[in-house]
Amino acid sequence: MKNQVEIILISKKRNFLKNFRFPLPVILISVGMLLFLTISAIALSVNSTHRTFVRIRRTKVERENRNLVTKLDSLSMSLKRARMLFDEHVGQDNRERTYWQMAHIHPDIWSMGIGGKQVERSPHIMNKNLERTINEIHESIDVLKGKYYLRQTSLREIQTQIEESEYLWSHMPSIHPVPGRRICSGYGYRVDPIAGDIRMHWGIDIGAPRGTIILATADGVVDFTGWVGGYGWTVVVDHGFGFKTAYAHCQRILVKRRELVKRGQAIARVGSTGRSISPHLHYEVRVSGMKINPYKYINTSSIIFD
Ligand SMILES: [Zn+2]
Numbered sequence: 158m159k160n161q162v163e164i165i166l167i168s169k170k171r172n173f174l175k176n177f178r179f180p181l182p183v184i185l186i187s188v189g190m191l192l193f194l195t196i197s198a199i200a201l202s203v204n205s206t207h208r209t210f211v212r213i214r215r216t217k218v219e220r221e222n223r224n225l226v227t228k229l230d231s232l233s234m235s236l237k238r239a240r241m242l243f244d245e246h247v248g249q250d251n252r253e254r255t256y257w258q259m260a261h262i263h264p265d266i267w268s269m270g271i272g273g274k275q276v277e278r279s280p281h282i283m284n285k286n287l288e289r290t291i292n293e294i295h296e297s298i299d300v301l302k303g304k305y306y307l308r309q310t311s312l313r314e315i316q317t318q319i320e321e322s323e324y325l326w327s328h329m330p331s332i333h334p335v336p337g338r339r340i341c342s343g344y345g346y347r348v349d350p351i352a353g354d355i356r357m358h359w360g361i362d363i364g365a366p367r368g369t370i371i372l373a374t375a376d377g378v379v380d381f382t383g384w385v386g387g388y389g390w391t392v393v394v395d396h397g398f399g400f401k402t403a404y405a406h407c408q409r410i411l412v413k414r415r416e417l418v419k420r421g422q423a424i425a426r427v428g429s430t431g432r433s434i435s436p437h438l439h440y441e442v443r444v445s446g447m448k449i450n451p452y453k454y455i456n457t458s459s460i461i462f463d
Contacts, residue, residue, distance in 0.1 A: 229290050236297035243304050250311050257318045262311060269303050328396040330374040330454040332420060334404060334440050335427065338365040341437060344450040350434055359448040360403070360441035367436040369427040371404050373418040374440075374454070382410045388439065389431025392424050402451075405439035406430050 162184050165176040251261050342350075342362035349356040377396035385391045388405035392412065395401050408428025418424055429436045442451040 226284070226287055226290075229287065229294065233290050233293045233297070236294060236301070240297055240300055240304075243301060246308050247304070250308060250315075253315050254311070257315055257322060259315065259318055262307065267304060267307065268300075269307075325398060327376045327420060328398055328400065330396065330400060330402050330442050330451070331456060332372065332374050333363075333455050334372050334374050334402075335363045335365045335369055335438050336372070338363045338369065338438075340452075344452060351432060360405075360439050361451050363438045363440060365427045365436060365438065367408055367426075367428055369436075370423045371407065371425040371427060371438055373420060373422045373424045374402050375400070375420045377402075377418055379412045379414050379416045379418060379424070382412065382414050385431070387432030389433065390425070390428065391431075394418060394424070399445040401443040403439075403441040403443065405441070406433045406437060408436070 160181040161178050162181055163176055163178050165174070167174050247267050254261050340361050341364040342358060344358060344361055346355055347358045348354070371392075373394055375394075375396045377394040377400075379392065380395035380401060381391065381393035383391065385405070388403070390405075390407040390410055392404045392407065392410055393401055394404075404425055406428055407425040407430060409426045410424070411426070412418060412422075412424045427436050427438050433439075440451050441448050442454050443449070
Protein backbone atom coordinates (compact mmCIF):
# COMPACT_ATOMS: atom_id res chain seq x y z
CA MET A 158 0.00 0.00 0.00
CA LYS A 159 1.04 3.48 -0.69
CA ASN A 160 2.06 5.87 2.16
CA GLN A 161 2.88 2.95 4.41
CA VAL A 162 6.21 2.07 5.93
CA GLU A 163 7.04 -1.53 6.66
CA ILE A 164 9.40 -2.38 9.49
CA ILE A 165 10.78 -5.93 9.55
CA LEU A 166 12.38 -7.37 12.74
CA ILE A 167 14.62 -10.43 12.14
CA SER A 168 16.36 -12.57 14.78
CA LYS A 169 18.66 -15.28 13.27
CA LYS A 170 19.29 -17.00 16.58
CA ARG A 171 15.66 -17.56 17.37
CA ASN A 172 14.50 -17.85 13.73
CA PHE A 173 12.28 -14.94 14.40
CA LEU A 174 10.79 -12.72 11.74
CA LYS A 175 8.12 -10.14 12.25
CA ASN A 176 6.98 -7.31 10.11
CA PHE A 177 5.02 -4.14 11.04
CA ARG A 178 3.27 -1.76 8.74
CA PHE A 179 2.66 1.88 9.77
CA PRO A 180 1.12 4.72 7.83
CA LEU A 181 3.76 7.29 6.79
CA PRO A 182 2.14 10.24 8.69
CA VAL A 183 2.28 8.22 11.92
CA ILE A 184 5.98 7.57 11.36
CA LEU A 185 6.69 11.23 10.58
CA ILE A 186 4.76 12.45 13.63
CA SER A 187 6.55 9.90 15.83
CA VAL A 188 9.98 10.91 14.50
CA GLY A 189 9.06 14.61 14.97
CA MET A 190 7.98 14.05 18.56
CA LEU A 191 11.11 12.03 19.26
CA LEU A 192 13.27 14.86 17.89
CA PHE A 193 11.34 17.44 19.90
CA LEU A 194 11.73 15.45 23.11
CA THR A 195 15.45 14.91 22.44
CA ILE A 196 16.09 18.61 21.76
CA SER A 197 14.03 19.62 24.84
CA ALA A 198 16.02 17.22 27.01
CA ILE A 199 19.30 18.60 25.67
CA ALA A 200 18.11 22.22 26.22
CA LEU A 201 17.03 21.45 29.77
CA SER A 202 20.35 19.77 30.47
CA VAL A 203 22.34 22.71 29.02
CA ASN A 204 20.23 25.20 31.00
CA SER A 205 20.72 23.26 34.23
CA THR A 206 24.47 23.02 33.62
CA HIS A 207 24.62 26.74 32.89
CA ARG A 208 22.71 27.60 36.08
CA THR A 209 25.03 25.39 38.11
CA PHE A 210 28.03 27.11 36.53
CA VAL A 211 26.55 30.58 37.24
CA ARG A 212 25.84 29.60 40.87
CA ILE A 213 29.41 28.35 41.36
CA ARG A 214 30.79 31.49 39.69
CA ARG A 215 28.57 33.77 41.80
CA THR A 216 29.65 32.03 45.01
CA LYS A 217 33.27 32.52 43.99
CA VAL A 218 32.72 36.20 43.11
CA GLU A 219 30.90 36.79 46.43
CA ARG A 220 33.77 35.18 48.34
CA GLU A 221 36.29 37.30 46.43
CA ASN A 222 34.18 40.38 47.11
CA ARG A 223 34.13 39.68 50.86
CA ASN A 224 37.90 39.16 50.81
CA LEU A 225 38.39 42.44 48.93
CA VAL A 226 36.18 44.34 51.40
CA THR A 227 38.22 42.88 54.28
CA LYS A 228 41.50 43.82 52.56
CA LEU A 229 40.24 47.37 51.82
CA ASP A 230 39.21 47.77 55.49
CA SER A 231 42.67 46.59 56.52
CA LEU A 232 44.31 48.99 54.02
CA SER A 233 42.20 51.87 55.31
CA MET A 234 43.24 51.09 58.92
CA SER A 235 46.91 50.87 57.90
CA LEU A 236 46.71 54.27 56.22
CA LYS A 237 45.06 55.78 59.29
CA ARG A 238 47.92 54.40 61.42
CA ALA A 239 50.42 55.82 58.90
CA ARG A 240 48.74 59.24 59.28
CA MET A 241 49.11 59.04 63.06
CA LEU A 242 52.75 57.97 62.71
CA PHE A 243 53.43 60.88 60.38
CA ASP A 244 52.20 63.24 63.09
CA GLU A 245 55.45 62.32 64.89
CA HIS A 246 57.25 64.05 62.00
CA VAL A 247 55.04 67.11 62.49
CA GLY A 248 56.13 67.22 66.16
CA GLN A 249 59.76 66.74 65.13
CA ASP A 250 59.43 69.56 62.59
CA ASN A 251 58.09 71.87 65.30
CA ARG A 252 60.96 70.95 67.65
CA GLU A 253 63.57 71.56 64.93
CA ARG A 254 61.99 74.91 64.02
CA THR A 255 61.92 75.94 67.69
CA TYR A 256 65.61 75.01 68.04
CA TRP A 257 66.60 77.02 64.97
CA GLN A 258 64.34 79.95 65.96
CA MET A 259 61.98 79.56 63.03
CA ALA A 260 58.21 80.05 63.01
CA HIS A 261 56.20 76.82 63.23
CA ILE A 262 54.11 75.71 60.27
CA HIS A 263 50.48 76.42 61.15
CA PRO A 264 48.42 73.29 62.00
CA ASP A 265 45.88 74.27 59.30
CA ILE A 266 48.62 74.04 56.70
CA TRP A 267 49.69 70.62 57.98
CA SER A 268 46.04 69.51 57.75
CA MET A 269 45.60 70.56 54.15
CA GLY A 270 44.00 67.80 52.09
CA ILE A 271 41.62 66.78 54.90
CA GLY A 272 38.04 67.20 53.73
CA GLY A 273 39.36 67.96 50.29
CA LYS A 274 38.16 66.48 47.06
CA GLN A 275 35.48 63.80 47.34
CA VAL A 276 35.93 60.77 45.17
CA GLU A 277 33.24 60.49 42.47
CA ARG A 278 30.54 58.05 43.38
CA SER A 279 30.67 54.88 41.32
CA PRO A 280 27.30 53.42 40.20
CA HIS A 281 28.89 49.96 40.26
CA ILE A 282 29.49 50.03 44.02
CA MET A 283 26.30 48.99 45.77
CA ASN A 284 27.77 48.71 49.25
CA LYS A 285 27.73 52.09 51.04
CA ASN A 286 30.28 50.97 53.63
CA LEU A 287 32.64 49.91 50.86
CA GLU A 288 32.27 53.28 49.15
CA ARG A 289 33.01 55.06 52.44
CA THR A 290 36.10 52.89 52.99
CA ILE A 291 37.39 53.74 49.50
CA ASN A 292 36.81 57.46 50.17
CA GLU A 293 38.73 57.17 53.45
CA ILE A 294 41.64 55.49 51.65
CA HIS A 295 41.76 58.29 49.04
CA GLU A 296 41.61 60.91 51.81
CA SER A 297 44.41 59.27 53.81
CA ILE A 298 46.63 59.09 50.72
CA ASP A 299 45.94 62.79 49.96
CA VAL A 300 46.77 63.82 53.53
CA LEU A 301 49.94 61.72 53.62
CA LYS A 302 51.12 63.11 50.27
CA GLY A 303 50.41 66.69 51.41
CA LYS A 304 52.24 66.25 54.73
CA TYR A 305 55.17 64.48 53.06
CA TYR A 306 55.73 67.29 50.54
CA LEU A 307 55.30 69.92 53.28
CA ARG A 308 57.87 68.19 55.50
CA GLN A 309 60.30 67.98 52.55
CA THR A 310 59.87 71.73 51.95
CA SER A 311 60.27 72.45 55.67
CA LEU A 312 63.45 70.33 55.86
CA ARG A 313 64.98 72.35 53.00
CA GLU A 314 64.10 75.59 54.85
CA ILE A 315 65.60 74.25 58.10
CA GLN A 316 68.76 73.16 56.26
CA THR A 317 69.15 76.66 54.79
CA GLN A 318 68.61 78.17 58.26
CA ILE A 319 71.23 75.82 59.76
CA GLU A 320 73.77 76.73 57.08
CA GLU A 321 73.12 80.45 57.59
CA SER A 322 73.24 80.09 61.40
CA GLU A 323 76.45 78.06 61.25
CA TYR A 324 78.01 80.65 58.94
CA LEU A 325 76.92 83.49 61.24
CA TRP A 326 78.08 81.53 64.31
CA SER A 327 81.50 80.82 62.81
CA HIS A 328 81.90 84.55 62.11
CA MET A 329 80.79 85.76 65.54
CA PRO A 330 83.58 86.37 68.13
CA SER A 331 83.01 83.71 70.76
CA ILE A 332 86.22 82.26 72.24
CA HIS A 333 88.90 83.46 74.63
CA PRO A 334 91.76 84.98 72.58
CA VAL A 335 94.40 83.78 75.08
CA PRO A 336 92.88 80.64 76.61
CA GLY A 337 93.49 80.07 80.29
CA ARG A 338 94.80 83.58 80.92
CA ARG A 339 93.22 86.04 83.37
CA ILE A 340 91.35 89.23 82.55
CA CYS A 341 93.31 91.81 84.51
CA SER A 342 91.32 94.87 83.46
CA GLY A 343 87.72 95.03 82.24
CA TYR A 344 85.75 97.21 79.83
CA GLY A 345 84.56 100.59 81.14
CA TYR A 346 85.80 103.61 83.05
CA ARG A 347 88.92 102.98 85.16
CA VAL A 348 91.96 104.69 86.64
CA ASP A 349 94.40 104.79 83.75
CA PRO A 350 97.50 102.74 84.81
CA ILE A 351 99.89 105.24 83.17
CA ALA A 352 98.21 108.67 83.40
CA GLY A 353 96.53 107.96 86.76
CA ASP A 354 93.25 109.71 85.76
CA ILE A 355 89.79 108.26 84.99
CA ARG A 356 89.51 107.16 81.39
CA MET A 357 87.26 104.89 79.35
CA HIS A 358 88.82 101.49 78.64
CA TRP A 359 87.43 100.28 75.31
CA GLY A 360 88.42 96.65 75.65
CA ILE A 361 89.63 94.02 78.09
CA ASP A 362 93.24 93.34 79.09
CA ILE A 363 94.40 89.76 79.38
CA GLY A 364 97.69 89.28 81.16
CA ALA A 365 100.07 86.66 79.72
CA PRO A 366 103.83 86.10 79.36
CA ARG A 367 105.51 87.73 76.43
CA GLY A 368 105.29 85.48 73.33
CA THR A 369 102.04 83.69 74.34
CA ILE A 370 99.95 82.80 71.29
CA ILE A 371 96.89 85.00 70.56
CA LEU A 372 93.97 83.30 68.77
CA ALA A 373 91.47 84.73 66.29
CA THR A 374 88.13 84.59 68.11
CA ALA A 375 86.07 83.86 64.94
CA ASP A 376 86.43 83.21 61.20
CA GLY A 377 87.19 86.30 59.17
CA VAL A 378 89.68 88.18 57.06
CA VAL A 379 92.64 90.20 58.40
CA ASP A 380 91.60 93.83 57.96
CA PHE A 381 94.71 95.53 59.35
CA THR A 382 98.18 94.71 60.64
CA GLY A 383 100.63 97.37 61.79
CA TRP A 384 101.61 99.94 64.40
CA VAL A 385 98.83 102.10 65.88
CA GLY A 386 99.85 104.84 68.33
CA GLY A 387 99.13 103.68 71.91
CA TYR A 388 97.98 100.21 70.67
CA GLY A 389 101.47 99.24 69.47
CA TRP A 390 101.58 96.33 67.06
CA THR A 391 97.97 95.59 66.27
CA VAL A 392 95.89 93.08 64.28
CA VAL A 393 92.29 93.83 63.29
CA VAL A 394 90.14 90.98 61.92
CA ASP A 395 86.92 91.66 59.99
CA HIS A 396 84.37 88.87 60.64
CA GLY A 397 81.58 90.22 58.45
CA PHE A 398 78.04 90.96 59.68
CA GLY A 399 79.47 94.21 61.12
CA PHE A 400 81.83 92.41 63.54
CA LYS A 401 85.52 93.28 63.91
CA THR A 402 88.01 92.30 66.64
CA ALA A 403 91.26 94.11 67.53
CA TYR A 404 94.32 92.60 69.22
CA ALA A 405 96.78 95.21 70.55
CA HIS A 406 100.23 95.52 72.24
CA CYS A 407 101.43 92.44 70.30
CA GLN A 408 105.02 91.37 70.38
CA ARG A 409 104.79 89.85 66.92
CA ILE A 410 102.13 89.57 64.21
CA LEU A 411 101.75 86.15 62.54
CA VAL A 412 99.29 87.00 59.73
CA LYS A 413 99.16 89.32 56.74
CA ARG A 414 96.48 91.79 55.67
CA ARG A 415 93.65 90.21 53.60
CA GLU A 416 94.60 86.77 54.90
CA LEU A 417 91.64 84.51 55.73
CA VAL A 418 91.71 83.25 59.29
CA LYS A 419 89.70 80.60 61.11
CA ARG A 420 88.46 80.72 64.68
CA GLY A 421 91.26 79.48 66.98
CA GLN A 422 94.03 80.25 64.48
CA ALA A 423 97.21 81.82 65.93
CA ILE A 424 97.44 85.39 64.63
CA ALA A 425 99.94 87.11 66.95
CA ARG A 426 102.01 86.82 70.13
CA VAL A 427 101.47 88.70 73.40
CA GLY A 428 103.78 91.67 73.93
CA SER A 429 103.91 95.05 75.61
CA THR A 430 104.25 97.36 72.61
CA GLY A 431 102.63 100.80 72.51
CA ARG A 432 101.18 102.39 75.65
CA SER A 433 101.68 99.43 77.99
CA ILE A 434 103.50 98.76 81.25
CA SER A 435 103.52 94.92 81.17
CA PRO A 436 102.92 92.11 78.66
CA HIS A 437 99.19 91.71 77.99
CA LEU A 438 96.67 91.56 75.19
CA HIS A 439 94.27 94.46 74.80
CA TYR A 440 91.27 92.86 73.10
CA GLU A 441 88.39 94.81 71.52
CA VAL A 442 85.15 93.76 69.86
CA ARG A 443 83.62 96.27 67.46
CA VAL A 444 80.07 95.98 66.14
CA SER A 445 79.30 98.33 63.25
CA GLY A 446 82.18 100.53 64.44
CA MET A 447 81.03 100.63 68.11
CA LYS A 448 83.50 99.27 70.64
CA ILE A 449 81.41 97.06 72.89
CA ASN A 450 82.18 94.95 75.95
CA PRO A 451 84.11 91.87 74.68
CA TYR A 452 83.03 90.00 77.80
CA LYS A 453 79.68 89.36 76.08
CA TYR A 454 81.47 87.62 73.22
CA ILE A 455 83.60 85.20 75.20
CA ASN A 456 82.34 81.85 76.41
CA THR A 457 81.84 82.71 80.10
CA SER A 458 83.17 79.31 81.28
CA SER A 459 86.60 80.22 79.82
CA ILE A 460 86.83 83.62 81.58
CA ILE A 461 89.18 83.98 84.56
CA PHE A 462 89.21 87.27 86.47
CA ASP A 463 91.93 88.63 88.68
ZN1 LIG B 1 93.53 97.67 77.42
